[in-house]
Every structure is written in structure tokens, then in C-alpha cells.
Amino acid sequence: MASGRGSNLKVILAAAKAGNCPVDTRLVISDKATAPALQTARDEGVAQVLHINPKDYADRASFDAACGDAIEQAGCHWIVLAGYMRILSAEFVQRFAGRIINIHPALLPAFPGADGAGDALNYGVKVSGCTVHLVDEVLDGGPILAQAVVPVLDDDTRDSLHARIQSAEHTLYPETLRRMVEDGFHIEGRRVIWNQV
Structure with a gap:
């Protein structure tokens, strides 16, 4: 979608x-x-x-x-x-339930919502990134499948940071989907535990 x-x-x-x-x-x-x-x-x-x-x-x-x-x-x-x-x-x-996957341009649970990159930059964090997570009824609140970290540079704008995050997304999302299909996972509390193959 x-x-x-x-x-x-x-x-x-x-x-x-x-x-x-x-x-x-x-x-x-x-x-x-x-x-x-x-x-x-x-x-x-x-x-x-x-x-x-x-x-x-x-x-x-x-x-x-x-x-x-x-x-x-x-x-x-x-x-x-x-x-x-x-x-x-x-x-x-x-x-x-348990079958909807999303990617968010921030390191959840920090900076949920429509402008994860802009919110992270405005807050002054030194690293940001992206999160692949299962979707539940809480906006950007479901269990975390995978994350990737990118640096926040002193001269970043919202657009430059978002571009760096999106580049990380383009690696992380297909790789996470591969792991879901090939390895599988189970959930303990809020923690996603990848099956050992």
C-alpha cells in the first residue's frame, strides 16, 4: 500500500x-x-x-x-x-493483526508521526535512522522488527537528513522482508525475536 x-x-x-x-x-x-x-x-x-x-x-x-x-x-x-x-x-x-509491516523514518519509539526526520533534526539528536515495525492500533507503536542508524550532520537540513534515512530504508526494508520469509520470528512481550535457522 x-x-x-x-x-x-x-x-x-x-x-x-x-x-x-x-x-x-x-x-x-x-x-x-x-x-x-x-x-x-x-x-x-x-x-x-x-x-x-x-x-x-x-x-x-x-x-x-x-x-x-x-x-x-x-x-x-x-x-x-x-x-x-x-x-x-x-x-x-x-x-x-501481526501481518502489517511499516517503515518509519526515525528510530522509534522516538519521533513517531508524519515528520520523523524533521522532528529528529529539530530536537538536536546526533543519530537518527529508520525502523521497520509491525503495525498495531498505536501510531508507529508496534513491535520493532529492525532498525538502521544514520548520523545527523551539523549542516543537515530536513531534506538532506531525510535523503540519508531513505537510503538506509532502501537497504533495510527488503532485507527485513527477506528475513521474515526465510527465518521468521516470534514475539515475547514487545520484543521481536528472530528465529535461528
Whole structure:
């Protein structure tokens, strides 16, 4: 599921094509008709590429239910959020509990929300990074699967820091998906424990 450029979608599809990420992307959904992610998915031969318009639904729950129905009909196991900018309803999260993955441009639990990179820079931290996590009902609050750290430089702007974080995302996201498929994990409390293979 993506709302924008789909740069993480692009690297996941490329990693899968290269044999480095054993995933089969069966469906890409966007809430935005003009999202470049839709064209990326078409160009890469994803079987189903859908724009589902939130304005066609009475509320968030019914929109999310339509997305969920499309996901189930496509036979998808994991739901990978790649720059998806809508907050998921509790009903959707519960329907796919433990199966929704997101990447956030900060080292959670610090700096959740829409501008992780900008918030980290404004706070004055010396390192930032990205977090791949399971999605639960708390915004950016689910159990952490993996993190990558990047330095915050003295002359950074929000854009330069975000670009460095995004570069780390492009390595971390497909690698984490690979581990999920090949190794698996279990959860103890809030801790994700990777299975030893």
C-alpha cells in the first residue's frame, strides 16, 4: 500500500526480481490516483494495481474494509506499507493483526508521526535512522522488527537528513522482508525475536 512515489516499493520489487528478497507482490493499492507508485507497480508487472478512492466511501472503516477485501481476494499474507499516508482503522489493523509491516523514518519509539526526520533534526539528536515495525492500533507503536542508524550532520537540513534515512530504508526494508520469509520470528512481550535457522 502506497500513497506517493513508491521508492520503497521500487526497491522491494527490484530486490525480488534480483532474487534477494523472496516475496511475490500480488497487489499494490494506492489511495491516490496520481501516485507514481501505481505506475511503478504496472511497469514491474505486479498482477493487480488498484486505486481505491477514499472519497467513494462513507468513512475510514468502510474504505479500509474495501482495501482489506481486495487484499484477501488477491491471496496476500503480508501487507507492506510503503509510504502509505493514511492512518489505518482499528478494524483493519485487527483484521490483519501481526501481518502489517511499516517503515518509519526515525528510530522509534522516538519521533513517531508524519515528520520523523524533521522532528529528529529539530530536537538536536546526533543519530537518527529508520525502523521497520509491525503495525498495531498505536501510531508507529508496534513491535520493532529492525532498525538502521544514520548520523545527523551539523549542516543537515530536513531534506538532506531525510535523503540519508531513505537510503538506509532502501537497504533495510527488503532485507527485513527477506528475513521474515526465510527465518521468521516470534514475539515475547514487545520484543521481536528472530528465529535461528
